[in-house]
Amino acid sequence: MLIEQKPVIFTDLDGTLLDHHDYSFSAAQKMLAKLASAQISVVPNTSKTRAEVELLRDKMGLSGPFIVENGAAIYLPKSFLPIEPDGMEQIGDYLRFAFAAPREKWLKLLLSVDTQFKGLFRHFAAMTVEQVCEATGLSFTDSELAMQREFGEPIEWLGNEQQKNLFLQALTDLGATPVEGGRFIHLKDQCDKAHAMNWLMAQLKRQFVQHNWVSIALGDGQNDVAMLAAADYPVRIASPVNTLPEFKTHKPIITSTLTGPAGWSECLESLLF
Structure with a gap:
């Protein structure tokens, strides 16, 4: 205790x-x-x-x-802290502090490696809701919510382990910080x-x-x-x-x-x- x-x-x-x-x-x-x-x-x-x-x-x-x-990013209810920290922005009912660049940065980066690793991966912005359902096991509605990315991009890897390592290195060389989660590679900023x-x-x-x-x-x-x-x-x-x-x-x-x-x-x- x-x-x-x-x-x-x-x-x-x-x-x-x-x-x-x-x-x-x-x-x-x-x-x-x-x-x-x-x-x-x-x-x-x-x-x-x-x-x-x-x-x-x-x-x-x-x-x-x-x-x-x-x-x-971190979202705070407006009344959570007595004093609003510097750098906050109001988003709906919350105050948000962002540590990362917007998602668009990573979508452009994925385009640059698409030819080299064609057919070996797919990512949320290029997938249908049905494909996200299949990849995640989520319902249609929950998959729609999962696709509403603001900062990063989840990638479903379709190739082998050796190819994946080359892919991760290519992304890293381009300035990304890819992180492997339970189901996806997450392409994101250095946060x-x-x-x-x-x-x-x-x-x-x-x-x-x-x-x-x-x-x-x-x-x-x-x-x-x-x-x-x-x-x-x-x-x-x-x-x-x-x-x-x-x-x-x-x-x-x-x-x-x-x-x-x-x-x-x-x-x-x-x-x-």
């Missing part, structure tokens, strides 16, 4: 708070209610889009900040989940000095490594399909025995209650 500390939970969604196969969070519902009762913030920190996260937050009963597209998490923690520590703030991060994939390594309490969630993410940290690493949302609840129970 964390004593005399004010925790903030930063969580990956797919494969962590959401089941890898059916995207259900039912195994975490009791824990979400418990955290809400304890007034502990749960901040989604995900590769998903704003449109996707807004819908999920409503279903989960979350009302705080959220981080989208692998750390590309990550850790940077966005650290930004929010710095705001909280600056504006609410009476609390001893600590970060708990939970994730199951390679795109969670930076976030996990930077957290005060890193938690690896076991996956039915992927190996556990490996990273270096001087802090004790907590690893679930259960997968997905059941493992999520298991670890938070041992840490907080």
Whole structure:
């Protein structure tokens, strides 16, 4: 149990708070209610889009900040912080701080490697909703939400491992920072989940000095490594399909025995209650 500390939970969604196969969070519902009762913030920190996260937050009963597209931007409810940080822009009902360039930058870059790797990949902007349904297992409606990218671009790899390594190197040489998630390669700017998490923690520590703030991060994939390594309490969630993410940290690493949302609840129970 964390004593005399004010925790903030930063969580990956797919494969962590959401089941890898059916995207259900039912195994975490009791824990979400418990955290809400304890007034502990749960901040989604995900590769998903704003449109996707807004819908999920409503279903989960979350009302705080959220981080989208692998750390590309953070959205804050307008009343979340007493003082508005510099650099915020108003987007609908939220204040947004962007850490990344707009999506158009990456769509142009993918055009430049299309000939070299033709037929070996496809990406969301060039896919139909039906193709995204097939690639993700999402419903038609949820796939439409997933396609509303603002900053990065998910890529479905169709070639072999050797070809993929060449592809990743080509993107890197062009200035991209491709990250492999549970299902897709994510083409994005040089920002990550850790940077966005650290930004929010710095705001909280600056504006609410009476609390001893600590970060708990939970994730199951390679795109969670930076976030996990930077957290005060890193938690690896076991996956039915992927190996556990490996990273270096001087802090004790907590690893679930259960997968997905059941493992999520298991670890938070041992840490907080």
